[in-house]
Amino acid sequence: MSKKKQIGRYKILGELGRGAMGVVYRAEDPALDRVVALKTILLSDDVDNRKEYEKRFAMEARAAGKLNHPNIVTTFDFGEEGDLAFLAMELLEGTDLRTRLKDKGLATDEAVEIAVQVADGLGFAHERGVVHRDIKPGNIMLLERGGAKIMDFGIARMRSDDFKTSTGMVLGTPRFMSPEQIGGAVVDQRSDVFSLGVVLYEMLTGQMLFAGTDSAQIAHNVTNIEHEPLSRRNKEVTSLLDFVVARALKKDPAVRYQDAYEFAADLRTCLAELRGRPVTDAKRDTTKTVKLARKIDSKQPAPVAGAIAPSTRLSLSRQFDSRAALKRLAAPGMLDRAALVRQPRSVGLLRRICRDAGPRLLFLSSLAAAAASGYIAFG
Amino acid sequence: MNSSYVASVVFLKIQDFASRAASEQARQRAQLEAVIAVTTADLAPASRVVLDSSDGAAIVVLANPPGALRLAERALKASAAGLPLCAGINHGAVRVLGSGVGEAMVGDGIAVAASVAQFAPASEVRVTRAFRDALADAAPGQEASLVPKGASTDASLRSHELFTRDRAELQRRGRAYAALSTAAVVVLLASGAGWRISQQGKEAFFDGLAAKYRATTAQGERYVRGLVEKAKLQ
Numbered sequence: 001m002s003k004k005k006q007i008g009r010y011k012i013l014g015e016l017g018r019g020a021m022g023v024v025y026r027a028e029d030p031a032l033d034r035v036v037a038l039k040t041i042l043l044s045d046d047v048d049n050r051k052e053y054e055k056r057f058a059m060e061a062r063a064a065g066k067l068n069h070p071n072i073v074t075t076f077d078f079g080e081e082g083d084l085a086f087l088a089m090e091l092l093e094g095t096d097l098r099t100r101l102k103d104k105g106l107a108t109d110e111a112v113e114i115a116v117q118v119a120d121g122l123g124f125a126h127e128r129g130v131v132h133r134d135i136k137p138g139n140i141m142l143l144e145r146g147g148a149k150i151m152d153f154g155i156a157r158m159r160s161d162d163f164k165t166s167t168g169m170v171l172g173t174p175r176f177m178s179p180e181q182i183g184g185a186v187v188d189q190r191s192d193v194f195s196l197g198v199v200l201y202e203m204l205t206g207q208m209l210f211a212g213t214d215s216a217q218i219a220h221n222v223t224n225i226e227h228e229p230l231s232r233r234n235k236e237v238t239s240l241l242d243f244v245v246a247r248a249l250k251k252d253p254a255v256r257y258q259d260a261y262e263f264a265a266d267l268r269t270c271l272a273e274l275r276g277r278p279v280t281d282a283k284r285d286t287t288k289t290v291k292l293a294r295k296i297d298s299k300q301p302a303p304v305a306g307a308i309a310p311s312t313r314l315s316l317s318r319q320f321d322s323r324a325a326l327k328r329l330a331a332p333g334m335l336d337r338a339a340l341v342r343q344p345r346s347v348g349l350l351r352r353i354c355r356d357a358g359p360r361l362l363f364l365s366s367l368a369a370a371a372a373s374g375y376i377a378f379g
Numbered sequence: 380m381n382s383s384y385v386a387s388v389v390f391l392k393i394q395d396f397a398s399r400a401a402s403e404q405a406r407q408r409a410q411l412e413a414v415i416a417v418t419t420a421d422l423a424p425a426s427r428v429v430l431d432s433s434d435g436a437a438i439v440v441l442a443n444p445p446g447a448l449r450l451a452e453r454a455l456k457a458s459a460a461g462l463p464l465c466a467g468i469n470h471g472a473v474r475v476l477g478s479g480v481g482e483a484m485v486g487d488g489i490a491v492a493a494s495v496a497q498f499a500p501a502s503e504v505r506v507t508r509a510f511r512d513a514l515a516d517a518a519p520g521q522e523a524s525l526v527p528k529g530a531s532t533d534a535s536l537r538s539h540e541l542f543t544r545d546r547a548e549l550q551r552r553g554r555a556y557a558a559l560s561t562a563a564v565v566v567l568l569a570s571g572a573g574w575r576i577s578q579q580g581k582e583a584f585f586d587g588l589a590a591k592y593r594a595t596t597a598q599g600e601r602y603v604r605g606l607v608e609k610a611k612l613q
Contacts, residue, residue, distance in 0.1 A: 239408060314485075315430065315431050316430060320412075325441060326475060326482070341383075344470065347519045351519060361557065362563060366563045369563060372567070373570055374571060375571070
């Protein structure tokens with residue numbers, strides 16, 4: 001990509017970074033005398049593909065342009081020039097969450113606060129029918145003045161980086177994807193909730209939730225492996241926060257949080273608990289505004305729930321001390337080992353008579369009666 | 380610790396757990412932990428491992444199927460206190476994975492117990508054929524209280540023969556054995572008498588019986604009289 005001095009009406013002031021889609025510039029909008037971040041996307045050479053892409057880009061950019069929320073990066077303008085499509089966005093001073101996590105990590109309450117803000121932003125976008133589909137630390141900007149903003153709204157789904165399924169469908173980064181997204185199913189706002197759950201898990205533990213040597217393995221883990229409870233890895237995590245994150249990370253979208261506002265409301269309660277103060281009613285009032293396309297009766301088991309086989313791997317409870325039993329399993333005595341590995345035997349007649357009260361009564365009374373009968377007959 | 384063991388797994392499931400609010404889930408989880416603390420107190424610490432699951436808990440009971448059944452029944456009584464529990468019990472293979480913080484257990488024993496718990500209505504227990512056999516082996520006769528409750532197929536298309544606990548069945552069985560024992564006694568005594576009658580004739584048998592009765596009665600009277608005399612002398 002040659003160095004450009006101007007893209008559209010925007011005057012390039014410098015380069016801010018490079019990504020999979022293109023370059024992000026610091027640029028000036030002479031019309032409004034405003035400095036913006038100009039994100040460029042290299043368009044395909046294939047004419048057919050390009051037309052389709054341009055159409056989608058315009059649609060997504062328009063949708064993103066409607067999102068005016070303190071936790072979403074504002075999109076001002078979009079356009080095309082030559083082989084480049086571009087988006088003019090609010091220029092932010094801060095660090096992205098990925099860099100922050102690499103540098104020094106986050107305190108527990110700070111992590112929850114960021115998640116609350118991101119959930120609020122997501123809730124707002126979901127209300128307007130926009131699903132992000134690529135929530136990850138790299139797309140969350142932490143501002144210098146405090147607060148978090150979601151980046152790349154609307155255009156995230158147009159990206160063609162990291163991961164392809166066996167069917168060739170381009171999806172994105174699998175580590176933060178929901179199981180339904182990996183499976184290639186139609187995704188809705190609940191997919192973003194799952195992704196935010198994964199991000200929150202990483203913020204709270206400093207460790208990747210779904211690790212793996214390659215995309216296929218990560219995808220398998222996302223789909224099948226139940227996460228280890230947060231409180232095992234971070235002692236500051238309360239049991240309520242454990243539940244909230246667990247609910248966001250449900251494999252089955254029908255039993256996950258149904259909207260991001262609901263998730264945000266519960267996270268606020270956790271935050272209040274962490275900071276030792278009660279939740280104000282005003283904060284609580286920000287919930288329940290998303291209308292789902294299809295009403296889901298949460299009391300009924302989800303149709304797909306039965307299709308997801310439960311993982312057989314269960315973690316040891318922290319509340320109960322099982323060390324004695326584990327020690328026994330680790331080094332059982334000879335006889336004990338035999339008892340611990342033995343499959344049930346069928347109960348023979350002798351054992352039945354000795355240990356089962358009913359047959360024993362029958363046997364003993366018959367024996368006594370037989371003796372008496374013999375005496376009567378021959379005595 | 381890579382060996383597989385065979386153990387009884389009690390899977391306690393909180394019903395509709397996923398659909399409840401997080402605060403309610405936290406409350407129910409705390410309640411479940413209290414229930415487990417009380418019910419596992421009966422078991423030796425070296426014979427149980429408590430595992431967390433997303434909607435309940437699993438207790439792996441080592442070499443004690445009757446203990447596992449008792450534990451499940453006591454836990455289900457907690458339903459009366461407002462905790463909507465149901466239970467599934469299986470006897471199968473389990474294995475310890477990892478060590479330290481990441482320690483976990485896996486195995487078909489756990490998976491099947493979890494599946495079976497899904498078929499249990501509130502406050503009820505469902506057990507597998509494998510557990511029933513294990514209970515019969517450990518405490519012959521106790522398995523009679525586990526009565527068939529049909530079969531169900533889980534999400535992995537595995538079919539499970541299910542049983543549920545019916546204490547009245549044990550009493551019915553006890554009464555049946557008592558009746559059978561009485562009948563056996565009557566038949567055996569009657570056959571002895573019948574044999575004697577066929578050999579001696581009816582009159583001789585009853586005369587002999589009457590003579591024996593009189594002799595026994597007279598002997599009894601003498602004995603009582605002797606006791607009375609002794610008492611008078613003193």
